[in-house]
Amino acid sequence: MQRSELVASQAGVFWLETDPDSGLNLIHTLAGSGEGSAPLLPDTLGVRSQVNGYGGGALCATSDRLFAIESSSQQIYVIFPETGRFSPVTDDASACYGGLVWDRHRERLLAVREDADGQQLVAIRQGKLETLHQGEDFYSAPAVSDSGRQLAWISWQLPDMPWVASVLWLAKVSDDGRLVDARPVMPFPSPTRACVQQPLFVGETLYVLSDHLGWWQPWQMDENGSWRCLDDTPEDQASAPWQLGESQHLPLPEGGWLRVRYRNGMAGLWWNSGRDASPQQLADSYIDFRCLTRQENRAYCIARSADRLDAVLSVATDTGQIHVLAGGETPFGEIALSSPEPFRLPDSEEQAVVVSGFYYPPVHSQPGQMDDAPLVMIAHGGPTAMISPVLNPQVQFLCHQGFAVAEVNYRGSSGFGRDFRLCLAGQWGVVDVQDIERAARHLVSEGKASGQAVFIQGRSSGGYTALMALVSSAYFTAGVSQFGVSDPERLRKMTHRFESGYLDWLLGSFEESPERWRERSPLRQAHRIQQPTAFFQGGQDAIVVPEQTQRMATAIRANGRESLVQVYPDEGHGFRKASNQADMLTRLAAFYRQFLQR
Known part of the structure; x- marks a missing residue:
């Protein structure tokens, strides 16, 4: 069972599962017992973005609702988990959407919009569409600061791919939601072109993964624009960004963090509590991790292994304790598997x-x-x-x-x-x-x-x-x-x-x-x-x-x-x-x- 696109909020933990009969990605959530998987809606609402052909970021959670991109129409739907009601938010047959992010300060949805003329970074509030930024060939990964006063995102230009060269942007956000002083910010020192991905804020401090020193490593940018490498381990800490909405690094309370590191074709999940402790590898029976997210004192991710189905994991941010919420089953009963x-x-x-x-x-x-x-x-x-x-x-x-x-x-x-x-x-x-x-x-x-x-x-x-x-x-x-x-x-x-x-x-x-x-x-x-x-x-x-x-x-x-x-x-x-x-x-x-x- 393939699982993808996990999100978490006060409304619950939600992810996509591919239905083997229809091939649709259906929204699943925790069963009533708190363990195992249960479909959220009837199997008529498939979820998948077609932005860039590979999609991503087709699911987004707020405190009381979900937003999802319906597969066939490519329109954004709002879903209320408690009642199961859902309805379209957009009516824009000329475009598709992806990379959904909720801006709680202005009660609006941020997204990448793609039509025949190109892409734009847009905001959607009460059914109304506003273009925040355009002019770049491609957009991804909008991130809002804790105060709502800053917005970061990634762009790149043809003929580049996002793993060849891309640019980090930063802008101030005015009271009415417009972007002010939008500008590209470059890592330093930057001797060559670089690829940046997965920007996020902790407070007003911006974090990003950049490969300008040869590996996708986590960097922190302070208010003066200075960059500081947080982990110079010579290993990629992200995968190639084929899809929007990837998340493989996650700051935690008290200065802690969760990060994914790739070594010899396998990923490890590394945790630091933020209390002057050494990093520890968690869940070492799994070899790939995606969709890291956090709700209060628990982090969540999708993990894959060599001998089990995809699993939804919960991580206690203070102890690093791992709990399997759904999936992780042995797929073929007593049938032997070939070990890699x-x-x-x-x-x-x-x-x-x-x-x-x-x-x-x-x-x-x-x-x-x-x-x-x-x-x-x-x-x-x-x-x-x-x-x-x-x-x-x-x-x-x-x-x-x-x-x-x-x-x-x-x-x-x-x-x-x-x-x-x-x-x-x-x-x-x-x-x-x-x-x-x-x-x-x-x-x-x-x-x-x-x-x-x-x-x-x-x-x-x-x-x-x-x-x-x-x-x-x-x-x-x-x-x-x-x-x-x-x-x-x-x-x-x-x-x-x-x-x-x-x-x-x-x-x-x-x-x-x-x-x-x-x-x-x-x-x-x-x-x-x-x-x-x-x-x-x-x-x-x-x-x-x-x-x-x-x-x-x-x-x-x-x-x-x-x-x-x-x-x-x-x-x-x-x-x-x-x-x-x-x-x-x-x-x-x-x-x-x-x-x-x-």
């Missing part, structure tokens, strides 16, 4: 950075007897994302079918510092492919799998990596693209504004080097693919349209190779319905298995 084993690739003179990942042995395999196991390499999506060894039903299914599985945080993944993240600039389809093949060869040499059957697969941008691996290498036995990018040039023309400059960053400027784009296009290079392939495609996918996939399959068949295409008419870019996901896994395993008998 971290690995690192050996250092090489050609590669200064360290590439790592997680290996999953086949279930029921014996130690030292895995050298005949077929191996499935999985390329994560993004590609500026990160793989963590959280519970993944697809991985577990393959391991139960007798496959070993490995996931790689190739160069360009987030969570390993700015330099590692920027390694992918101009190198997509090259360094990611090199790292995954190198990881596969390493695992085979270590006796973790058979070199006679090595497969590669990926979703979305991971599908692109899988296809480019088949284009450039004969090492892999077969490959699978799950709604993978096959025509970057077409995608560049039709993608949403958020990613409109991303492909030029990943592949280099199209205007300056169109030949490079042709060389890195799986569709244009399909004649070079000599391995069997399978494509799993949504019929409503507007990013990777079905026609592209059919053209890829036709070109591969012309090479005399097998190419399976399975289209799910009711899916878009990413499969949300459990029945379709189960069907895909069954077909995926059958596709791989036929090559073990040859």
Whole structure:
């Protein structure tokens, strides 16, 4: 069960859960006993923002109500938890909203509004819309000071992505709610462009995460504009901001704090009581933490682990005691799970950075007897994302079918510092492919799998990596693209504004080097693919349209190779319905298995 977007207030603790049948994100809250999950509303109100294509910040809580963005209309609804009543707040069919924040001083909602002309930072009060700031290409993370007299937010400009370069803004707020003296504030010293995210206030003091020294670290800005690093640990303390509304650092009373630190692809939750104590790691059986929030003397978050479903955790801010409020169940009863084993690739003179990942042995395999196991390499999506060894039903299914599985945080993944993240600039389809093949060869040499059957697969941008691996290498036995990018040039023309400059960053400027784009296009290079392939495609996918996939399959068949295409008419870019996901896994395993008998 996937849980996301947790909020807390005097009205209660609320979060989103994905319904496996409909694929909708439904609002859940604590059951009457105070433990476990209960739906807040009928299953007709799905909640999801489409701002930037990836959404986020679709849920916001006040002392007595919720605000949520309804999936289909993209309008903001107000919900009263005590009665279950809900009604629309906006009637703005030309726009979508995200990044909701409540301004209690003026009884108004702050949000990022996106329409065909761009984005604005807006306020909504009693159904009336007011533009607070515009002119920047993208906005996120509005934060109000305790007095209500200051407002901070983040912006960035095309062609940048928010993990390449972004700007922190600060403004005074007048009595009538207008912004006064809005200005960008830069960290110092700032020798290079930087990425900032997740601003928040404690009193009138502003805190932010910035990577201008190489890692996303917490900084405090005083009234004079001076910046002070609060934790110079050389580890990222945030993930790449694909979505609005992320929260991975949280000041606590008496100077304490909660923070998330990423190390080797896994996150730790660190707590300091603020009483001259050393930081302590909490909830160490979990390996990813999101949506940190606080209500009075308790903090809350969503936590993920390798062997349990997503959990809603409560943290006592004075003692650090952890309590599981909902979720955290063992998902498959007595069925055994494959446990992830971290690995690192050996250092090489050609590669200064360290590439790592997680290996999953086949279930029921014996130690030292895995050298005949077929191996499935999985390329994560993004590609500026990160793989963590959280519970993944697809991985577990393959391991139960007798496959070993490995996931790689190739160069360009987030969570390993700015330099590692920027390694992918101009190198997509090259360094990611090199790292995954190198990881596969390493695992085979270590006796973790058979070199006679090595497969590669990926979703979305991971599908692109899988296809480019088949284009450039004969090492892999077969490959699978799950709604993978096959025509970057077409995608560049039709993608949403958020990613409109991303492909030029990943592949280099199209205007300056169109030949490079042709060389890195799986569709244009399909004649070079000599391995069997399978494509799993949504019929409503507007990013990777079905026609592209059919053209890829036709070109591969012309090479005399097998190419399976399975289209799910009711899916878009990413499969949300459990029945379709189960069907895909069954077909995926059958596709791989036929090559073990040859």
